[in-house]
Amino acid sequence: MRGMIHYQRNEFAAANSAFEKAIMQDPKDLQATQMRGVTLYRMGQPAAAIPLLERANTPIASDNADGTYVLAVCYLDVHRYDDARRIFAQQYKLPVDSAASYLFMGRMLLRRNYPVESEQMTRKALEIEPRLPLAHLLLGQLALSRSQAAEAVVEFEAERKINPMDGEVYERLGDSYLRALRYEDAQQALNCALLLEPNSTGPYILLGQVLLKRDDALTALNYLMRAEHMDPNNHLTHLLLGQAYRALGRKEDATREYKSAESIQNSVENPK
Known part of the structure; x- marks a missing residue:
């Protein structure tokens, strides 16, 4: 209880100490084990958090998905990408080695600011399933983040062929055309985005x-x-x-x- 109070107050060092004492008194206390792992992650210690989260993950994952998610993120931060992909695939009920699983990893890696690894995972997804929706969209976003407008245009045009009813694709494509100084093409793409997403301010x-x-x-x-x-x-x-x-x-x-x-x-x- 003391550990939870400190955790909710963002007093992570005190929370970690309390959870550690709880585990010493009862090594089978999986909630304290998991919460200490989550606390260590919040303290910027993913490697130290992993053994605790692994120990608690299987028995109580169905009751508390947060610990499972944090375990997967810790795997990302210590570059254990296959382990992270396995956890995310289980959470989202995807086949572990599927194109969707690799694309999901690509998105999570980009969110964690690992753009190189994100691109590698996304291209692996396309090797498995060349017409996978949203894969070229992610590659286009990566290209835009590098200010490579021409490369982004290629990726977004490829996504448009696969996924022609997604307004975000046309918005991103219009943005890329704008950056590439192709103003007429940009206007046409953004008009398409407006038809599909009339309540979005971006277009x-x-x-x-x-x-x-x-x-x-x-x-x-x-x-x-x-x-x-x-x-x-x-x-x-x-x-x-x-x-x-x-x-x-x-x-x-x-x-x-x-x-x-x-x-x-x-x-x-x-x-x-």
Whole structure:
């Protein structure tokens, strides 16, 4: 009980000490064992956490999925990727050596900021199943993160052929075309994204950027105003609105939007 209280207060050193004492009194206490493993992970000690989490995982995994997830993440952090893939596959009921299992690993590795390993796992998934949905989408995201717009376009176009009804694919493709200075292609892709995902602000903002690049500030303004109505706290939207108003000669409106963008950005960087 003392360990749980310290853990909930983010007092991890004290929690670790309490759980350690609980285990000394009762080595079969699997909850204390698991919680000490989770605590060590939160303390940045994944290697030390793994034996404890492994010991507790099988008997109580059905009652507490958090410990199972943390064990898999610890495996990732110590580069035991096959073990991590096995755990994730069990959690999500995937065949361990399937393309989906490798793609899942690719996504988790990217989330943990291991882009090289993420790409390796994703390409392995495509070797197993060349038309696997979402694999090229992930490779395109990796290419964008490296500012390789042309490579991203290739991947997103490949995903579009496999998965033509996913609005995110067209949004990412439009973003890649924009970065590659292919403004007409970007506009077409983003229009497709809007049809599939009319409640997402991303395509509206990107269309505003594209139309500003194409010297069509009036049309850009319409899309950006819609994005601002949907999410008034996006500083990029206000910044682009300022550019659109300035291009239209509406200086007071432009100044207002620039100030709004600055205020939102400052509130994010300097929260109370």
